[in-house]
Amino acid sequence: MAQSAHSWRTAAVALAAAGMLALGLGAPGASAAGEPRIDLKVLVVDNGDSPVEAITEELKNTGIPYTTVDLDDADRPAIDEAFLSDTPDGADGVPRAKYQGVVLPNEAPFGAGSAEQAALESYQKTFGIPQVDAYTWAHPGVGLDYTSEGGWAGTLDGREASVTEAGQAGYFGYLDRPLRFEDNSGSVQESYGYVARPREGFTSYVDIAVPGGTGRGSLVGEYAHDGRRELVVTFAYNDDQQQFRVLARGIVEWLTQGVHLGQSRNYLSVHVDDVFAPDSRWDTERNCTPGDFDCVGGDGEGTTPIRMTADDAVYAAQWQESSDFTLDMVYNAGSGEEWKAENGGTDALTGQLLADKDEYRWINHTYTHPFLGCVQDTSTVPWSCARNPDGTTQYMSRAEISAQISDNQQWAESHGLPVDSTELVTGEHSGLKTLPQQPDDDPNLAGALADNGVEWIASDNSREPDQRSVGAALTVPRHPMNVYYNVGTAAEMTDEYNWVYTSAADGGSGVCENNPTSTCLEDPLDAATGFESYIVPQEARIALGHAVNNDPRPHYVHQSNLAEERLLYPVLDKVLADYRALFADNTPLENPRQSAIGTEFQRRADWQQAVADGAVTAYRVGDTVTVTAPSGTEIPVTAPEGTLKQLPLGTTEFGTPYAGERSAWTTPESTQTALTLRLPA
Structure with a gap:
């Protein structure tokens, strides 16, 4: 059972304080006259290897300011006392540590005994600055036995690691179950590591049963020695691998001792497009979708479209309740009205969805889902933008676009749908630039x-992938999920998947052979088992990867995926089950709506710009954190439980709890020039 946030963080603070005192250093939470100022910034020493790049990406995604020193740059600054610390003017002789933590490619990248290595080690001893060894081998120099002494070295693919009791009591306490190293290809070595027994001064945080041996050996742990502390990582990784993504939070929290600028959450939101409208069906014989202008041999007449039924709507509401997850229903009311008129004037689906309307979030998808960009000339494949007599591009008019938005909104209001009118999803994201045919927005x-x-x-x-402005509005990028809009059964899904991801020699389209971002299947998937055995785990892995990467972008699917064989649910069930098997209850999946996601991206962009402009000053002196930023800039901060925000009169509890700490976007009060936080002693 996971410990409470309070209990494990209290233990962590106690352990950290005891360790610092044992090293002859002041405890991080202590306050005493003349304590040094420690700036809230990280130093990254980069040798170009993927582990350093992965940690750097985590710092960036979290919003933590950092300075990179490129070891391959002949003009890089020298790592000496002046680079690492100083005594600012007006500081009354109080020294300043310019970095709160150091990320190194290994334990001694400058060479043991070198002047730069000596300067760095002296800096760490003087100010109590922790160091992460991004990837190194097991040897006594990092507090581990050699692997020949009861350890092991080799491929970790598919092996199961666990967070130790010490890891649970510290900065890895947001995990409460074993984690398995990815094994996505039997022909590729994905992660190599050294599994070794700790020596005196080493505390393992993540370990694994020694393959072919006895006992357990460390993969991530802390080595306290010579007045310094190192987090020693002995397996190779990159930013995309799930094992790193799951452990990245703990690595960064250990590096910053849980006090830093920026915040990180795990997110999953799912938009279901085309609600009320039918979707066309994939033709497994012609390998295209009848009705599409590029599907030769028919216009779709006589084919059966895919549309949810009332029973599907009942199931959707029940699934949400049992899964503790809310879907965003992205609706086309006019398309639903057209369907109803063509099918006897009644529609049980609409009735059921309206009966359950308060169970979902709803987003305007335009009234009848037209293409809102240039007028499409479909006389050629691919289509092109139609031209006016003077050669300019023909576009849908402002009045037509506005009517599509307002008619759908008015229908929602007349039927009591709880819609946020500030949110919009256009059909096929149309109106926005669509390369190559339409290089500019309508x-x-x-x-x-x-x-x-x-x-x-x-x-x-x-x-x-980036947020941008469209007039006064801002975009909210959405991840497409490979559960296709034009399939209702697993067999149809597998057939289309094979067409897209199989080489021409194996009967596929060959698109995967000519797309640098795609990989062809080694063999076509079995029509009867391919969806369950391959597509579901593949798409769940991708979605989970987004969720644990501080990525709030929603995923989008279609109402057809909730119909017939209901193909979306197995994917989401696996994402949720895998997530909840890894993370403690204090680290829930955030499930924000589109406007909240857009706001998050806007805040991040403003914050990153302020940091890039050098307009942010943030430091810690004892148990006090002080941050200044441009007026109106929201400041992301993460701090331990028990942290208080200083008000003009008194204090208030800071932030909201997440992963055993507290974090928030916040600003100074109107009469204050700086944000001040009081850390727990």
């Missing part, structure tokens, strides 16, 4: 958004 789009009060418009992350 010039009428921004005005139509303003006409309807839209502040957050969805974009496709595979095309535009």
